[in-house]
Amino acid sequence: MSVTLGYAEPLDDDFDKEHLPSKIGGKPRWLDPTRPLSVDKVQCDECTNPMVLLMQLYAPEDEPAEAFHRMLYVFICRNGVCHKASARRCMRVFRSQLPEDNSIYTAQESEAAGSCSDDEDDMSWSLAEQVRPASVCVVCGLSGSKACSKCHAQFYCSRAHQVADWDAGHRAQCGNTHPQMSKSAVYSRKLQHMMYPELVIVSEEEDASKLEASNADYDDDDDEGSDDDGEDNEGIKPEDMALVPVTGEKVEDSEVDVDRAFLLFQRRIQKNPDQVIL
Ligand SMILES: [Zn+2]
Numbered sequence: 001m002s003v004t005l006g007y008a009e010p011l012d013d014d015f016d017k018e019h020l021p022s023k024i025g026g027k028p029r030w031l032d033p034t035r036p037l038s039v040d041k042v043q044c045d046e047c048t049n050p051m052v053l054l055m056q057l058y059a060p061e062d063e064p065a066e067a068f069h070r071m072l073y074v075f076i077c078r079n080g081v082c083h084k085a086s087a088r089r090c091m092r093v094f095r096s097q098l099p100e101d102n103s104i105y106t107a108q109e110s111e112a113a114g115s116c117s118d119d120e121d122d123m124s125w126s127l128a129e130q131v132r133p134a135s136v137c138v139v140c141g142l143s144g145s146k147a148c149s150k151c152h153a154q155f156y157c158s159r160a161h162q163v164a165d166w167d168a169g170h171r172a173q174c175g176n177t178h179p180q181m182s183k184s185a186v187y188s189r190k191l192q193h194m195m196y197p198e199l200v201i202v203s204e205e206e207d208a209s210k211l212e213a214s215n216a217d218y219d220d221d222d223d224e225g226s227d228d229d230g231e232d233n234e235g236i237k238p239e240d241m242a243l244v245p246v247t248g249e250k251v252e253d254s255e256v257d258v259d260r261a262f263l264l265f266q267r268r269i270q271k272n273p274d275q276v277i278l
């Protein structure tokens with residue numbers, strides 16, 4: 001089975017022009033910029049502060065047709081105390097998708113592609129001319145439904161981020177005619193630090209030669225000759241696995257399968273320890 005590996009790398013100069021990036025940190029880039037997510041959807045259940053973007057993944061699908069463009073967003077609370085209380089209450093994942101026929105994007109063949117290519121991978125997408133992106137929070141990029149009451153030129157998702165921006169530097173620049181222009185380097189850096197550092201996720205096919213040496217150890221498909229699962233698996237027994245079913249009900253088999261799949265997944269990614277996502 002061929003697997004795609006993702007590596008986190010520094011941004012290059014063209015990254016700002018990328019509408020459909022896979023990336024870690026920074027502010028979200030919305031698949032549909034006219035409808036950014038609102039803050040009430042990503043409030044931490046523990047501390048009630050807005051969560052911030054951990055990563056977004058561009059993961060288009062051929063089927064179903066409405067997922068022609070598909071973006072996954074992972075939000076997380078930056079307050080470590082919340083994670084100790086309950087990881088589930090301070091993380092959230094969203095999926096956003098668009099069919100090929102939509103009013104947001106127009107396709108262009110990217111410059112690198114040859115003239116005879118009509119491969120989707122060689123297409124680049126730009127916003128259609130009539131698209132007017134909605135206002136977003138200057139701090140976190142969520143829907144900016146509130147504006148600074150003095151200058152009405154800066155938008156926020158929440159009171160918390162208005163206060164944070166005021167302290168970071170808006171206090172000094174509020175009321176300037178071109179507030180975006182006058183942001184000092186220190187102010188910009190303070191805003192950046194409220195998000196996770198931004199890195200692009202670059203994906204590539206797994207290097208098959210790295211697998212060959214030990215593939216037979218855990219490849220499910222070629223052990224038909226052996227009598228059962230597990231024992232040719234370098235001594236890993238079901239009870240050593242990370243998640244053990246707590247009851248003996250019907251679901252047990254499928255849960256063991258999930259454990260096994262996860263274990264195989266872990267072993268596989270260990271061969272490429274730098275990569276961040278499969
Ligand atoms: Zn929290």
Ligand SMILES: [Zn+2]
Pocket residue numbers: 050137138139140141142156157158161
């Ligand atoms: Zn915000």
Ligand SMILES: [Zn+2]
Pocket residue numbers: 148149150151152153154170174175
């Ligand atoms: Zn202002």
